[in-house]
Amino acid sequence: MKKILLNAAKIKAELERSELGDVFDTKLPGYHIRIGKQSVSFRLTYRNKAGKQQVITIGRLGVLTPEQAREQATIMLGAVALGQDPQQEKKAEKEQAALLQQQTVGYFLKHHYCTYQSRKKSGSQTIQMIEKHFERWLNLPMQSIGRSQVESWQLSKEAEGLAHDTIQRVYGALKTMFNYAVKRAVLSENPLKHIGLEKPPASFEDEEDASDSRRYLSEDETAALLDALERYQQQRRTARANSRAHGKAHLPDLSHVEFVDHVKPWLLLMYYTGFRPGDLFGLRWEQIDFQTGTITKVIEKTAHHQGNNRSFPLSSKAVVILTALHAQHGKPAKGLVFPSPVTGKRMDKKAMQKPWAKIRELAGLPDNLNLYTLRHNFASQLIAKGADLLTVTKLMAHTNIQTTIKHYGHLVQNKAKEYLDFL
Template identity: 50%
Template sequence: MAKTTASLTTRTLDRLAKQLPDGNEVWDTALGGYHIRSGKRGLTCRLSYYNTLGQRRVLTLGRYGEITAEEARQLAKEALADIAQGKDPRAIAEQTRLDHQLQEQQTLRSYLKGPYAAYQGRKKGGQATLNRLHKAFADWLDRPMGSITRADIERWQADQEAIKPVNSTSKAPTKPRAFSTMKRDFGALHTLLAHAADRKVIPFNPVAGIKLQKPALTEQELADAGVERRYLEPEEVEALFLGLERYQEEKRKQRRSSRAHGKAYLPDLDKVAYADHVKPWILFMYYTGFRPGDIAGLRWEHVNLPFKTVRKTIEKTAHQRPEPQTFPLSTPVIEVLATWHQQQGKPKTGWVFPNPITGKRFDRTAMQKPWAKVRAFAKLPSGLVLYTLRHNFASQLVMAGADLLAVSKLMAHSDIQTTIKHYAHLRPDHTRNIVEAFATRYFAT
């Protein structure tokens, strides 16, 4: 079929834009290879040529209307000049486009929305990590990842530590961020950049080897140092159990009032052992030392009441040790679980402590308010956090003479050094007994 030719002037292109059927081409009479092609979106100006390998190539110059007839002709001339020098203009254009795409991919924002979002989407706390990065490094989102320097990190930390002035939307100055929070933010950034470097998106992790500078402790922090990981005194344990009973009675009192005032359809809490999940949850933590996240993630499939064990993967260390671990349960906590199991209708599967409203898993902060109420009923110190129950479990075991390796396994520490660091000091009498036994055995009179 013969080629349709014409002088591709502005007047000609205006006419062809209205008349040329889709898919048809018209070739310029003066410039070899230069032509236009009609499509659903209008006329496209193109150049057909052969590269040095004898392959036919077509270079898109632009869409008519977005570029003029003269601009298209000039682009065709420049491309033909490159071809005469042995260059391949389409290959150059494709490489330029790839370089641009790669540059866009290398920005923090594009990587967060693309590859890293897919990677974090497969992780339990992935969305929280993405949100943390977006919030903590909002000013860096459009920067190439490889351009982040040590000086940037130092300025970022200094800015996070500064007290921000009052603005129009806040009633008070913004407080400096806690160092522990900044460490989590920076750790998330470090992990993202390492991920990008591993996949060759950037040549290397620009923050590798960089650490945040820990600020000097304030007088209050110095005074509080060493008291965070503490155990409960006997009178505090007694108060805790009393606080749980007072919490239950308050719940039952509220239910009696509701049933007496038009809500008789609500279950009678005076007829069950536990008013809600709070008492069995706290008792489980007290008797096992489990982390709140692992209690929230506890399923009946993990619990073996006859064998008095729990077998589950520990969530905090699942990335290092994905296989389930088995934990023995004491008789008191078995009684708690058995009673709760009976009260819940003896389920074989599902969450041990489901959200009573949604039936789904509780989030990691769900026990903060109930714990505050129990603590108030027990008249325990306001600074006593729920996590103290975990520390108390380990501390009491160590003070009772338990082997540190056994305690480490019961606490599901990934490294026994963690156990030694935080709890070995609770065994002064044990070490004293060792040296006394040695001295007595070899004492010379």
């Protein structure tokens, strides 16, 4: 048994001899190095309380210095003196690490949940949804997911512009997978069991359900709105002309374009289609048929239980707006109709808050008049022109006629009174 004082200089000299094997320390019993063909490792030989000789690898030379390895060996020998077995503890740690690996979101999804979901009609979609929306969690142990992670995840999805209903559906899919992990005894309990999502932040999407927002525009308010859109455009044209005249000639000339930006066509389309903001933000050119004057798309608010395309006829005024906007953008075959002017991607769900406030100010409309007034005005005008509730239900993309009756049924009753007055 070869022995030297294991320090950097002595080990270097030993390596220069190119002899493979174990070299023990003259100072600390059992502490030694093993010189291999590819590397040198620090090791410790000891006997456990049963008297059986054990060898444990402390680390590799280059990762640890001889002094650091000696210090760890000393600690291990102290544990042996107390009846502990470092080798068994290391083995248990490896087993625990392997178990934790099996309990990661990604491992369980790939090796267990995929098989389970493959028996279901929409199983592959569920797997893809979890992989897409929880990509950052795939390497995390399922048991480590807690409230702080869920809150951060929800905030990130809201920042991406996902509707709250969609976020709930995706989160529900993950909780269901965790429940299956409990059933398979991979988890002792579901760590998400008592963790719910926070209520969505106040936004235009919430305004649809506000009782005081279901009103329509008067004739004067409609005229003021349309005039404000023109004045907004003129202000933008004037501001751009001034910028171009004072050192910013590289900016596009707005004096001869139909729309100075997305604000006027976006608001007019909501006025003439009654679409929800999310459906306008997500509207794509390939969903518009200019020949038939229709839009065919999945309605975002109800996509989780009505995922089929729905077709909506367009008024002639809506077609004129879209045709002009299409031509202004070079008649693209696909892509977002209203991309972000900054990123080119989908606009944030709050992107129309400031523009709407500006238009409302120019029109002299009440400060509490929310954007959804345009949608409700659309329904109200349909009924005023004699449309039946089934037609209104279809054009408003309501899931059932009861929703239409609940919010607009009173207008039909008022119309019926007018008909009676003709008798």
